[in-house]
Structure formats: C-alpha cells, structure tokens
Amino acid sequence: MDKANVTIDFFDKTNEKYIKNAAELLANSFPQAYQDSARAEMDEILGEERIAVMAVFDDMLVGFTGAIPQYGVTGWELHPLIVKPDFRGQGIGARLVEKLEEAVAARGGVVMYLGTDDEFGQTSLAGTDLFDDLYGKIQMIKNINRHPYEFYLKIGYKIVGVIPDANGFGKPDILMAKRLVRK
Numbered sequence: 486m487d488k489a490n491v492t493i494d495f496f497d498k499t500n501e502k503y504i505k506n507a508a509e510l511l512a513n514s515f516p517q518a519y520q521d522s523a524r525a526e527m528d529e530i531l532g533e534e535r536i537a538v539m540a541v542f543d544d545m546l547v548g549f550t551g552a553i554p555q556y557g558v559t560g561w562e563l564h565p566l567i568v569k570p571d572f573r574g575q576g577i578g579a580r581l582v583e584k585l586e587e588a589v590a591a592r593g594g595v596v597m598y599l600g601t602d603d604e605f606g607q608t609s610l611a612g613t614d615l616f617d618d619l620y621g622k623i624q625m626i627k628n629i630n631r632h633p634y635e636f637y638l639k640i641g642y643k644i645v646g647v648i649p650d651a652n653g654f655g656k657p658d659i660l661m662a663k664r665l666v667r668k
C-alpha cells in the first residue's frame with residue numbers, strides 16, 4: 486500500500502459502500518458501544534449540521550472522522566475517529582483530523598475538543614481514585630498500552646480535564662482540546 490494513494494476528502498454521503506465500510510469500522514473498533522447500533526450512529530455522524538471526513542484507498546473507506554457543533558459554531562466535539570487497523574501508523578489519522586479542523590475553523594470553530602475513554606487500563610489514570618490529587622495525576626500521566634491520548638498530544642491537543650469513573654469505577658474519560666484559530 487502506497488500511502489500517497491490514500492485520499493482524504495469530505496465524506497461522500499451518497500456512497501452506500503463507504504457508509505457500510507464506516508459502520509463496520511465503528512462496530513469492530515467500539516463493539517461495547519456500537520455492536521448493534523453502528524448504522525444508526527452513521528446516520529447521526531453524517532447529519533446535516535455535522536462535518537465528516539473520510540480516507541479512501543482503492544475505492545475502500547479505510548478511516549473517517551467527524552465533528553459535532555456543541556456550543557453554537559465556536560466549540561466542536563471531535564467524534565468519532567477511526568483508522569482501519571492495517572492502515573494505522575502511516576499518518577492517516579493525523580491527515581483526517583487536519584482536514585476536519587480546517588473545515589470546522591471555516592465554519593467559525595474556535596476550539597475542538599474530545600473525550601477519549603480509558604476503559605481498559607491503558608493509562609496511569611485508570612484503576613485509581615481520580616478525586617484524590619486529580620491534577621497531579623494528570624500531570625504524571627503515562628501511556629501503558631497505546632492509549633490514543635498520545636496520538637492527540639502529538640497533533641496539538643492538550644489534556645484539559647478528566648471525568649473520573651465515567652465508564653465505571655476507575656474507568657475515566659480523558660478530555661482534550663485544541664485551539665483552532667488565533668485570537
């Protein structure tokens with residue numbers, strides 16, 4: 486696979502095959518959330534007011550991302566982001582988010598934010614009482630098993646908070662954000 490042949494573009498909402506590819510990626514990547522609802526979730530992701538971006542290789546969708554306007558047009562939530570497993574580690578995730586950020590900024594977006602769950606003990610924030618010394622623990626965060634927060638750090642996002650126990654005791658949601666335009 487030559488990564489130069491992976492094209493990044495706005496999601497073609499008329500292409501049933503791409504929508505099906507994307508629903509499969511959702512169900513496979515997050516079975517606990519989308520095993521039975523991936524197709525319905527795709528309808529939300531491709532909704533009128535949202536923005537969605539896809540990566541295509543050889544007429545197959547190999548990744549996608551989306552953004553939801555949550556605070557008028559200024560604050561947008563990045564949701565979801567998935568790259569097909571055998572296409573990871575080649576800059577596709579970073580390219581998808583870059584295109585999404587440009588489109589969000591063009592629509593008046595000032596900040597993009599996201600929540601990235603740690604349900605499976607992938608960071609040092611899992612399995613601990615985050616109501617005790619929360620900020621100290623965020624400062625000392627360690628990536629134990631390829632949690633994606635580090636991907637987001639590399640493309641300019643900062644950890645701006647944590648929701649302790651969001652997914653059950655010791656299973657936090659890590660909140661991250663990036664400023665998209667200068668003041």
Ligand SMILES: CC(C)(COP(=O)(O)OP(=O)(O)OC[C@H]1O[C@@H](n2cnc3c(N)ncnc32)[C@H](O)[C@@H]1OP(=O)(O)O)[C@@H](O)C(=O)NCCC(=O)NCCS
Binds near residue numbers: 599631
């Ligand atoms: C997270 C994900 C989208 C990254 O996509 P990708 O195409 O592999 O990412 P890129 O190749 O653009 O990576 C950019 C940089 O981040 C790093 N990176 C990517 N994933 C990482 C991870 N899980 N842990 C640590 N670093 C990571 C890469 O090594 C690369 O670093 P470099 O610039 O120093 O070479 C992909 O791994 C994925 O789909 N994961 C499953 C779904 C998921 O967790 N989505 C996020 C939910 S919030």
